[in-house]
Structure formats: C-alpha cells, structure tokens
Amino acid sequence: MKVSQSFLLPFSWERIAAVLCDPQFNIERDKLREGVIASEFQRVDEGERHKHFELHTTEYKRTMTGELNRGGTARTVTEFRYDADARTVRWNYAGEAGPLMELSGTYTLQPQDRGTRLVHEVSIFVWLPVIGYYIMKFIAKEFEKLSQSYRELIIEHAAGAMPQDG
Numbered sequence: 811m812k813v814s815q816s817f818l819l820p821f822s823w824e825r826i827a828a829v830l831c832d833p834q835f836n837i838e839r840d841k842l843r844e845g846v847i848a849s850e851f852q853r854v855d856e857g858e859r860h861k862h863f864e865l866h867t868t869e870y871k872r873t874m875t876g877e878l879n880r881g882g883t884a885r886t887v888t889e890f891r892y893d894a895d896a897r898t899v900r901w902n903y904a905g906e907a908g909p910l911m912e913l914s915g916t917y918t919l920q921p922q923d924r925g926t927r928l929v930h931e932v933s934i935f936v937w938l939p940v941i942g943y944y945i946m947k948f949i950a951k952e953f954e955k956l957s958q959s960y961r962e963l964i965i966e967h968a969a970g971a972m973p974q975d976g
Contacts (some may be wrong), residue, residue, distance in 0.1 A: 811946040813932040821968040823919035823926040829967045830899045845870040861892040876948040
C-alpha cells in the first residue's frame with residue numbers, strides 16, 4: 811500500500827533538507843506519533859553531499875488492531891539517508907514486527923519558483939493474511955492524520971533556522 815503527501819513550502823530545498831536532517835526536528839516529529847515515549851538521534855555517517863542517521867525510539871507496543879498496549883514497550887529504529895544530489899531523504903522503519911512488516915518512505919525535494927514542493931511517499935506492507943490489510947489501512951490513516959502537523963513542524967523549524975535581520 812502506498813501513501814503520498816505533497817506540500818508547497820516557502821523555503822529553499824536546501825533549507826528543507828537541513829530541517830529533515832536536524833536532530834531536534836526528528837525527535838519532535840517522532841513524538842507527534844501516538845505512543846512514543848522517548849526518541850534518540852544517532853549520527854551514523856556524514857559527508858558533504860550525504861548524511862546517514864538513525865532515530866532510536868521507545869514506544870508502547872500495539873495490539874493486532876493498532877491500539878496502544880501500555881503494558882509493554884518496544885524499541886524501534888528508523889534509518890535515514892540523505893542524498894543532496896538526488897534531493898531525497900529515504901527512510902526505513904524497523905519495529906518489533908520484524909520481517910512481517912515493511913515500512914519505508916522517501917521525501918523528495920522539488921525546487922519551485924516560490925520555494926520547494928516536498929513530496930513524501932510511504933510504502934506500507936504487512937505480511938499477514940487478511941488482518942495485514944487492516945493494519946496497513948490503520949498505518950496509512952495515521953500518516954494522513956499527522957500530515958498537517960508534520961507540515962507545520964517543518965515550517966516552524968525552517969523559519970527558526972533563518973538568519974535574523976539585525
């Protein structure tokens with residue numbers, strides 16, 4: 811199952827890329843998700859035109875229907891790879907479901923006359939007969955529900971990163 815979101819943002823693609831790779835932004839974005847208890851940013855590799863980092867998260871476990879199970883926690887890792895030449899940030903989520911669930915996505919930064927179009931494409935696949943479809947639908951709804959909050963957080967961080975006139 812694929813989910814796609816697109817935002818026109820009034821900032822350069824370089825500024826949006828900087829936000830998407832910023833530790834504080836990623837921690838705040840992660841905590842917008844229901845059930846996240848703590849997030850930790852870890853830089854893996856960084857070059858002039860690329861960045862590789864991970865977000866290690868402790869979150870409440872979920873039932874098969876997607877409800878929070880506050881009786882247990884899980885450690886998850888989301889790996890991010892930024893490529894300045896391709897103008898993309900690719901991510902891959904690894905949770906407690908392991909090989910039963912594939913969750914990944916790509917942010918594509920498209921320069922426009924008045925800023926940047928940020929396209930976020932998410933791929934969701936759950937390898938469970940019947941119930942897997944419902945789990946995928948639940949995850950897709952969660953992404954759509956958080957869409958506006960993600961956009962607002964990106965704008966907040968991009969505006970805050972701008973040099974002050976003085």
